[in-house]
Amino acid sequence: MSFASDVKQEVSLNEWSKDEMRACLSALLQLTSSLSISNRGIALICKTENAAVSRTMYRMCKDLYDVEIVPSVKRRMNLKKNLIYRLRLEGNVKDILKDLGIYSNRGLLDKPLQKVVQKDGAARAYLAGAFMAEGSVNAPTTTNYHLEIKCPSESYADFLIKLLDRFFIPAKKIERRGHYIVYSKSADKIADFLRVIGSTECLLEFEDVRISRDLSSNITRLNNVDVANEMKSMQAAKKQLEDIEILKELNQFQYLPDKLKEIANIREENPDSSLNELCDLYYKRSGENLSKSGIKHRFVKIHEFREKMEKDKL
DSSP: OOHHHHHHHHTTTTTOOOHHHHHHHHHHHHEEEEEETTTTTTEEEEEEEEEHHHHHHHHHEEEEHEEEEEEEEEOOSSSSSOHHHEEESSSSSHHHHHHHTEEEEEEEEEOOOGGGOHHHHHHHHHHHHHHHEEEEEEOOSSSSSSSEEEEEEEEHHHHHHHHHHHHTOEEEEEETTTTTEEEEOOOHHHHHHHHHOOOHHHHHHHEEEEEEEHHHHHHHHHHHHHHHHHHHHHHHHHHHHHHHHHHHTTOGGGOOOHHHHHHHHHHOOOOOOOHHHHHHHHHHHHHHOOOOOHHHHHHHHHHHHHHHHHHHHH
């Protein structure tokens, strides 16, 4: 199973109060169902590719309402040939949808009434239902973090964004193939979302893999910085030695001021040493403390002296 399927499986086993169950079922039915009208009356057809989600809808409908449910399974006729789990709800369908806040005298609502998610517990359960119905999340082992929920309309997407913001989870929306997608690419906020919907085991797995991966990335980044700094130090030392060598070839080295000559001698004796190491060596030889910037300044003076001598020779 995918990581998203694991999350849905775990969330489907959560224990909810009746208000929370009603909120969760409101999201599930709004995102997975359609109305069917025939000579037998109005029926609600719910479809999902996830068996755990189908079982959750069946259980919640039975626990909350006196409704007849006819389950069936069909194989999708495409390349993947996934199973489609179908529930047909018959009976007092309008009353159920009204109780769930997604139906009124005007017909089906494009987003639930505020009373459905008024309490924080119900809001958490609603987000859990929305994710089980149309959500997906990348496994933490992939190269990028991504959580999304597919929405049937822009107004529903805006409703979800506000609901997520209630738990300090900022999200964005984008239109894709006739639907709106509410998404987040922040690893921290995806972890917060898993916590909000009650996916504790998957949250621990997500955080464990994420921390390990981020630690490895940080170590690699620090190693790269160390290598880059070492290369810069080696290139600087090479230029400094080149300045000294040219001055000696021009027979001008002996005209350097004593302080510059002293640091040049230390560099020649220690061609691979860093500026910090040269500071220590200079202190041992002269008893004088000299900072990295002081050492660097003296090499700049040596370079300027070399350029002046070369011009004078022309």
